[in-house]
Structure formats: C-alpha cells, structure tokens
Amino acid sequence: MKSMEHVDAVVVGSGFGGAVAAYRLAEAGLATVVLERGRPYAPGDFPRSPAEMGKAFWDPSERLYGMFDVWRFQGCDAVVSSGLGGGSLIYANVLLRKDEKWFVHEQALPGGGYEHWPVTRADLEPHYDAVEKMIGVQRYPVEHAPYSETGKTQAMQDAAAQLGLEWFRPPLAISFAEHPEAVPRPRVPLAEQPYPNLHGALRTTCRLCGECDIGCNDGSKNSLDHTYLSAAAHLGADLRTLTEVKGIRLREGGGYLVDYVRHDPETGGRAAGTLGCARLVLAAGTYGTTRLLLGSRLPGMSRALGTRFSGNGDLLTFLFNATGRDRKPLDPGGAPVITSAIRLPDELDGGQGRGAYIEDGGYPAFVDWVRQGLDVPGQITRAAEFLWERFLQFLSGEPDTNLSAELAELAGGTRTVGTLPMLGMGRDVPDGVLSLDRAGRLTADWSVKTSREYFDRLRTTMQRIGDVLGADYEDNPLWLRKRVISVHPLGGAPLGRHPGEGVCDRFGEVFGLPGLYVADGAALPGPVGANPALTIAALSERMCRQMIHGDLGPGAGAAKGSAPPGGEVDGGGRAEGRTSLSFTEEMKGRYVAGAAEPCTGERGERLAFRLTITLDDVERFLTDPQRQARAEGWIDWPGGGGRRRVERGRFHLFVPDDGGGGHKEMRYRLHFTDVRGEPRTLAGWKNLCDGPPTRVWPDTTTLYYRVHAGHTGEGEPEGRALGAGTLHIRLADFLEQLTTFRTEGPDGASALHRFGRFFLGELWDVYGPDDCRAAP
Known part of the structure; x- marks a missing residue:
C-alpha cells in the first residue's frame, strides 16, 4: 500500500493570496506544495484563434480545461480564472490600495447587520509596499510617445476635469520599460530577475495590444507566474498544476488532509490522491475556498461561513x-x-454615498478572427440559441450555475472603434450569502436591491462622462434584469474579531482550527472598493508574516476575550496609559534526539528560533518577582517539520534558580506543534552563575533546553523528554538584536532607560566583585 505524502504546508490555488503564501512559506524553509487546478501558460500559450478561444473555458465535465470560469447566480454573474497565476492571468493589471477611510468599523448595512474590517490601512501599509516591490508596478507613461497620444486616456482626463472629479493613472503590473529607470519602449526584452522565470521564455515590454484580459502572450504583464510563483519555485516550492482540490479533512493527531484529483486533458481522465500537511492555506478564490469550507463540515466552523458576499x-x-x-x-x-481611473469620493471622505472608481476599458487589437474562417451567420445562430436557452432557464429556474461550456460556443468578437467600455467598482453592500444546495452546488443569494443607490450613482456618473465625450450611454444587457457581472467576487469566509463575526481572525487563521488559513478574496469582510488584487496580496503577506514569525501581535486563532497563542501576560496586551517594550532575539544551535540533558557538542541536527519578547507593561514587569513576558515567533527544527509557529510563549528574566545558591536564570517556555500535529514544548534556560565578568557573554548567550511531548506550563509535570540541546547567540545576531528594541506608550524613552538600568544592575549583582555586591 502506498504511503500518504506529508509536507509542511499545502497552498490551494495560485492567485494573489496563494502565490504570496507559496513564496513566503518556501522562503521560510517549509516544504510547500501548491495545488492549482488549471494549467501553466507561458508567453505565447494564450489562445487567440476562434477554435482556441472556444476551448478557453473551465468545465472538466465537458473536457474543457481553459482559464475562464464563468458562473451564474441569483442577481449576478461572475468570471474568474483557472491557471497557474490565478486571476493575475486575466485581470487588467491595476494594483490600487484600499482607501484609508474605507476600512469601515461596524458600519450599518441597509438590510441589517454591519460591515467591520478588523485590519486598518496602517496594518497593511508595509505589506502593500512589499507586494508592489515584488510584482513591479509602473504607471502608464503618458510623458513619452507613443503613450502620450492614447485617446481613451485623454478622454478620461478631459471628462474628469469638466466634471470636477479626481483623475489619475493607477499603478499597473505591466513592464513598459526593460527596468524601472529605463525609457519606456514597446517590444524590448526585459531585464532578468534575481530568480529564473519558471517558464524559461523570453519576455518583452508592452506592445500596446490591449490583450491583458485574455492573457499576455508577450510576458509584459507582471503576472504572478512571472513574479511570486517563479520566486517560490526557485526556493523549492512544488507547483502542481491540473490538480483540483475536492475536499479537506482533519488529520489524526493534528493537521489536515487534502483530497484532490489530477486532470488529464488528453484522455479526460482523473486520478485521485490525498496530501497531508500541518499548515493548509486556502486560496482557491472566493467561490472555490467557500465551497471547500462549506463542503468540508469541519467541526467548530463559524456560522459566519458563507456571509459577507459581494461583487x-x-x-x-x-x-x-x-x-x-x-x-x-x-x-x-x-x-x-486600463490606463487611468476616476475616483468618486465616499461619504466617509467628503462624498455623497458609497465611493467608487471608474476606469477606462479597451478591446484586444486583433480584428482578423472573421478572416480566419469564422462563420458569422453561424456565430449569430449560436448566440441566438444561447440567449434562448438562458431565457428558458430564467423562466424555469433551472439551477445551472456554471456557464463555461455554453460560453465556449460563443467565443469570438471584434473591436469597435468609437466604443469605450467603462469599468466601475466600489463599495456595494456585502450582504450576500453563499451556500450549497442539496446537490452540493454553490449558490449565492445576492441582489442589487440594497446596493441600488450605489449603482444608480455610478451609472449617473458614467452617463455624465458620456455626455462630455459626446457619446451614447448604454448599460450592459444584464442590467435590464437588474443583474451585474463581477470579476471581483469577495466574501464567504470573512475576517472578524471573533467567531460570531467572522470565519477567520485578523491574520486569516480560521477560528478554532489552528494551521488552517484563508488567503484570498473569500476572507474580505466587505468590498475593497478599488481593484482588490493588491489588498488580497497584502493580507496574504501579513498572514504569512504572522504565521512564520509571530511578531505582529496577539490574536491569531483566538476568539474575542480568549488568550491568544502568543500568550498575552496581562490578558489584553498593552493597557491604556502603560508603556510596552519589545525586542527580537535569534539563537541557533543543535538538537540531539533522545538526549535527556543538553550537551555542548556539535553532534545532532540543527535547531534555531527567532523570538520577539514583549513586556506589555514595563513598570509592572520590573516590580514583578517573576518578571514574565510574552515570546512570539518561530522555531526552526527540521526534525519537527521546519519552521513552526510559537503558539504560546513565556519568557522570564533574572528569576532565582530553583536549586538555590543565589544563581539566576533566564527561562523560556515555548509551545508549538510539529509537522504531524503533535504538541511540543521547548523548555530552556540560561544559567547566570557567580563568577568573573568574563562569564557575562557566554552565560547570557547560551541557552540549554529540552523538547518535551505535550504542552506544559510553568510548574506542571513535564512531558516525556524527546531530546535536548544547546543554542547560542552569534555576535552578528546580537548586534542586530540591539537595533530591535521598540517601545509603545506614553513613556517610551524613560521605560527603555529604566529597563536598561535594571538589566545592567542584575548583571552586576551576579558578576560584580563580591565586596561591591555586599556593600550597603
């Protein structure tokens, strides 16, 4: 019987959340597998002919394995992506940050309830920066020819000026120049990245063809396969395509089992498999992730599952x-x-009603499909048949929510001079609900009713833009039935402050299910307003930072009012009016399996940790005989599965040695879980013994420790010792540690000074001359 494969982490999906997670987990040294249902697309692989476009849809039941996945629900339709790189393959490249005041807190919704974002713009700011740097953004370079003569860009700017609205060029994930300092030029080979491109294909700068939404065959688009996923693969992440996840289960002893099928497009066959992991990141998109969670029926899942859906x-x-x-x-x-955007201010920042963005659209530049043998009358016939079938479906209520196979029959179309698509998005009302019907199909209960005021304002502004440009305004045909088509479905597994409000905590970890994370649009508790790709990626960056380093503060995996895995000492972090202090410490050394006592030899395997020590109240810490602080971060132990998050950590500074004799110790107690889901405790101590001052450095930089089975607290019977070892602080790491001291609160400088005097005084008490220590 073939043994089941187990890895440190599995990432389901390779879009903006999954690609970020794949890279960061691989960067942390974790054995990471990415399961992507679609296929890879190198530059030149994207379909262009009518025959190719007819197969460019995702519906394996019809032996279609393309990148467009089209859904139909009550009140809305949606187009999402299938392929290595997820939505980045077909999105329009815009990377906008969510407006600061649009991170609403307990904002009432028209239909009842409220919208609440448990994160802020300040929380995401450094992660926005990281994503932009990794992907590479450039604005449409209107300062240079031929870009300066783009008609639609000029038209949007002119309309905004006449209507008194803000116009700007958003950051785009497009390479207009071979490197950021170069002059933009079309069709120029791009400079090499620090990591090899996983496709191994030549990439060139944008040739202004307008094919962004159907796949960039030049590699000018900085899609995720060219950026995060290439970097992840370079670091050892295993990217498995045409692998569709069908279910997730709890693994005995901890962790998760992921059931999947491997598609074979040549035969239409499927091969089933299962993969075990300690960390599972769901990034299959709003529909895919929510459907997996709804179908898994994992114990303790929040009742908020399926809520906060919007387009x-x-x-x-x-x-x-x-x-x-x-x-x-x-x-x-x-x-x-898309080259430019017009911003409609929100009532939260000086506007009237819910805010929105309007962006110029475009068509692909190729117009020769008709010349390639397309039978125009036949195409019209197929269109009529399709619309008639949709009309009958509408009357009968037939629940066919996946339209990919039908739309594959309608692939085609031409560009029309004088026609400008207008793309709107903004803060609609997130009051939709996703659920499974009796047949296990995903359904969505959402309509434009509660968002009607928002859509009316958006449409009116678009009509005014049309008036300025002397154009005739037309709604898309779906609006006649009060339906919208979304390319940005969000919600279903929203972030929240507690399980009654959301499925995940503010770091994306599912309440009550340690090690299970949501890293895509499903986690958003409401609309971004702007294009959501950058915010999804930034949330994933933040999630990974907390998952791997644990240094963003308490709250991961904890319900409101409960003790978080980081181990808050005061029950709520830094209290009002108090001053906290933190610093980061990194130690490296060896672990000897089966050893009962630490040894200083070089035998054994590698083990290291990086901890952020936090004193939530400096004054209380200095007067408390136990001098206890929080320890958050990770333990890197190959035998335990690589980097493991410290789920609960305690640090004690200069406490008396239990054996007496006037010696003191620095104590560490770190709870974590190994790759098989087994609870473990690292119990360590530094011995500060009476001796000459030359002992200060080795004593304060050497940690002796044991790893025990189970999670045990201070003073409780220790579990079975699995092994022991010794860790050390290297001089370079110590010098870095000195730069990590931070304070927060009203008395930062004074608190740092008091802590420093206390620390040096305690060392003097142990290592100073005996006569001086005995002096009154």
Whole structure:
C-alpha cells in the first residue's frame, strides 16, 4: 500500500493570496506544495484563434480545461480564472490600495447587520509596499510617445476635469520599460530577475495590444507566474498544476488532509490522491475556498461561513460613438485594457454615498478572427440559441450555475472603434450569502436591491462622462434584469474579531482550527472598493508574516476575550496609559534526539528560533518577582517539520534558580506543534552563575533546553523528554538584536532607560566583585 505524502504546508490555488503564501512559506524553509487546478501558460500559450478561444473555458465535465470560469447566480454573474497565476492571468493589471477611510468599523448595512474590517490601512501599509516591490508596478507613461497620444486616456482626463472629479493613472503590473529607470519602449526584452522565470521564455515590454484580459502572450504583464510563483519555485516550492482540490479533512493527531484529483486533458481522465500537511492555506478564490469550507463540515466552523458576499460593486457599461480630442471616433485599442481611473469620493471622505472608481476599458487589437474562417451567420445562430436557452432557464429556474461550456460556443468578437467600455467598482453592500444546495452546488443569494443607490450613482456618473465625450450611454444587457457581472467576487469566509463575526481572525487563521488559513478574496469582510488584487496580496503577506514569525501581535486563532497563542501576560496586551517594550532575539544551535540533558557538542541536527519578547507593561514587569513576558515567533527544527509557529510563549528574566545558591536564570517556555500535529514544548534556560565578568557573554548567550511531548506550563509535570540541546547567540545576531528594541506608550524613552538600568544592575549583582555586591 502506498504511503500518504506529508509536507509542511499545502497552498490551494495560485492567485494573489496563494502565490504570496507559496513564496513566503518556501522562503521560510517549509516544504510547500501548491495545488492549482488549471494549467501553466507561458508567453505565447494564450489562445487567440476562434477554435482556441472556444476551448478557453473551465468545465472538466465537458473536457474543457481553459482559464475562464464563468458562473451564474441569483442577481449576478461572475468570471474568474483557472491557471497557474490565478486571476493575475486575466485581470487588467491595476494594483490600487484600499482607501484609508474605507476600512469601515461596524458600519450599518441597509438590510441589517454591519460591515467591520478588523485590519486598518496602517496594518497593511508595509505589506502593500512589499507586494508592489515584488510584482513591479509602473504607471502608464503618458510623458513619452507613443503613450502620450492614447485617446481613451485623454478622454478620461478631459471628462474628469469638466466634471470636477479626481483623475489619475493607477499603478499597473505591466513592464513598459526593460527596468524601472529605463525609457519606456514597446517590444524590448526585459531585464532578468534575481530568480529564473519558471517558464524559461523570453519576455518583452508592452506592445500596446490591449490583450491583458485574455492573457499576455508577450510576458509584459507582471503576472504572478512571472513574479511570486517563479520566486517560490526557485526556493523549492512544488507547483502542481491540473490538480483540483475536492475536499479537506482533519488529520489524526493534528493537521489536515487534502483530497484532490489530477486532470488529464488528453484522455479526460482523473486520478485521485490525498496530501497531508500541518499548515493548509486556502486560496482557491472566493467561490472555490467557500465551497471547500462549506463542503468540508469541519467541526467548530463559524456560522459566519458563507456571509459577507459581494461583487465589489462591479459594473460594466458602454459609451458608443465617443469622440476624442481631435473629434474623431475614439479608438479604445492601442493601449493596455486600463490606463487611468476616476475616483468618486465616499461619504466617509467628503462624498455623497458609497465611493467608487471608474476606469477606462479597451478591446484586444486583433480584428482578423472573421478572416480566419469564422462563420458569422453561424456565430449569430449560436448566440441566438444561447440567449434562448438562458431565457428558458430564467423562466424555469433551472439551477445551472456554471456557464463555461455554453460560453465556449460563443467565443469570438471584434473591436469597435468609437466604443469605450467603462469599468466601475466600489463599495456595494456585502450582504450576500453563499451556500450549497442539496446537490452540493454553490449558490449565492445576492441582489442589487440594497446596493441600488450605489449603482444608480455610478451609472449617473458614467452617463455624465458620456455626455462630455459626446457619446451614447448604454448599460450592459444584464442590467435590464437588474443583474451585474463581477470579476471581483469577495466574501464567504470573512475576517472578524471573533467567531460570531467572522470565519477567520485578523491574520486569516480560521477560528478554532489552528494551521488552517484563508488567503484570498473569500476572507474580505466587505468590498475593497478599488481593484482588490493588491489588498488580497497584502493580507496574504501579513498572514504569512504572522504565521512564520509571530511578531505582529496577539490574536491569531483566538476568539474575542480568549488568550491568544502568543500568550498575552496581562490578558489584553498593552493597557491604556502603560508603556510596552519589545525586542527580537535569534539563537541557533543543535538538537540531539533522545538526549535527556543538553550537551555542548556539535553532534545532532540543527535547531534555531527567532523570538520577539514583549513586556506589555514595563513598570509592572520590573516590580514583578517573576518578571514574565510574552515570546512570539518561530522555531526552526527540521526534525519537527521546519519552521513552526510559537503558539504560546513565556519568557522570564533574572528569576532565582530553583536549586538555590543565589544563581539566576533566564527561562523560556515555548509551545508549538510539529509537522504531524503533535504538541511540543521547548523548555530552556540560561544559567547566570557567580563568577568573573568574563562569564557575562557566554552565560547570557547560551541557552540549554529540552523538547518535551505535550504542552506544559510553568510548574506542571513535564512531558516525556524527546531530546535536548544547546543554542547560542552569534555576535552578528546580537548586534542586530540591539537595533530591535521598540517601545509603545506614553513613556517610551524613560521605560527603555529604566529597563536598561535594571538589566545592567542584575548583571552586576551576579558578576560584580563580591565586596561591591555586599556593600550597603
């Protein structure tokens, strides 16, 4: 019988949340597997002919394994992606940050309830920076030709000026120049990255073809396969494509089992498999992740599962017969799909109603599909048949929520000069609910009713833009039935402060299920308002930082009012009016399995930790005989599965040695879980013994420790000793540690000074000359 495969971490999906997680977990040294249902697409692989586009949809039951996955629900339709790189393959490259004041807190919803974001713009700011740096963003370079003559960009700028609205060029994940300092030029080979591209194909700068939404065949688009996923693969992440996850289960002893099928497009066959892991990151998209959680029926799942669904206010409309500055028909091609945006302010920042963005759309530049043998009358016939079937479905209520196979019959279309698509998105009302019907199919209960005021404002503004451009405004045909089509479905497993409010905590870890994370649009508790890709990626960066380092503060995995895994000493972190102090310590050494006592030899395997020690109240710490602080971070132990998050940690400074004799100790007690889900405790101590001052360095930088089975607290009987070892602080790490001291509160400088005097005084008490220590 074949043994089941077990790894440190499994990431389901490779979109903006999953790609980030794959890279950061691999970077931390964890054995990481990414399971992506779609196939990889190198530059040149994306479909272009009518025959190819007819197969570019995802519906394995019809032997379709393409990248467009189209869904139909009550009140809305949606287009999402299937392929290595997820939504980055077909999105329009915009990487906007969520507006600071749009991170609402307990904002009442029209239909009842409230919207609450347990994170802030300040929480995400450094992670926004990290994503932009990793992906590489450039704004549409209107300062240079040929970009300066783009008609639709000029038209949007002119309309915004006449209407008194803010116009800007958003950051785009497109390479217009071979490197950021170079002059933008089309079709120039890109500079090499620090890591090899996983496709091994030549990439060139943007040639202004407008094909962003159907896959960039030039590699100009900095999609996730060219950035995060290539970096992850370089660090050893195992990227498995055409592997669709069907279910998740609890693993005996801890961790998770992931059931999947491997698709074979050649035969249409499927091979089943199961993968075990200690950490499981769900990033299969709003629909995929929510469906997996709903179908898994994992114990203790929050009742908030399926809630807070919305379409991020997406609305597609058209301006016909639009003219540019030269009064000629506006050509929406010859540029990326989106080049500029108009911002509608929110009532939270000076506007009227819920805020929104309006962005210029475009069409692909190729117009020769008809010349490639496309039977236009036949295409019209197929369109009529499709619409008739949809009409009958509408009347009968037939529950066919996946339209990919049908739309595959309608692939095709031409670009129309003078037609400008308008892409709207914003803060609609997140009051939809996702659920499974009796057949196990995903359903969505959402309508435009509670968001009608928002959509009316958006449509009115688009009509005004059309008036400025001398254009005829048209809603998309779906609006006639009060339906919208979204490319940004969000919610279903929202972040919250406690299980009554959300499925995940503010770091994306599912309440009550340690090691299970949600890292995609499903975790968002409401609309981003702007294009959500950057916010999803930033939340994933923040999730990984906490998962691996544990230094962003308490709260991971904890319900409101409960003790978090980081181990708050005062029951609530730094209290009002008090001053906290923290510093980071890194130690490295050896672990000897089976040893009962620490030894200083070089035998054994590697073990290290990096901890952030936090004194929540400096004054209380200095007067408490136990001098106890929180310890958060990770333990890196290959025998236990690589880097393991410290789930609960305690640090005691200068406490008396239990054996008497006037000696003192620095004590560490760290709870973690190994790769098989087994609870473990690292119990360590530094001996500060009476001796000459030359002993200060070795004594304060040497930690003796044992690893015990189970999670045991101070003064409790220790579990079975699994092994022991010794760790040390290297001089370089010590010098870095000195730069990590931070304070927070009203008395920071004084608190740091008092702590420093206390620390040096305690060392003097142990290592100073006897006559001086005995002096009154």
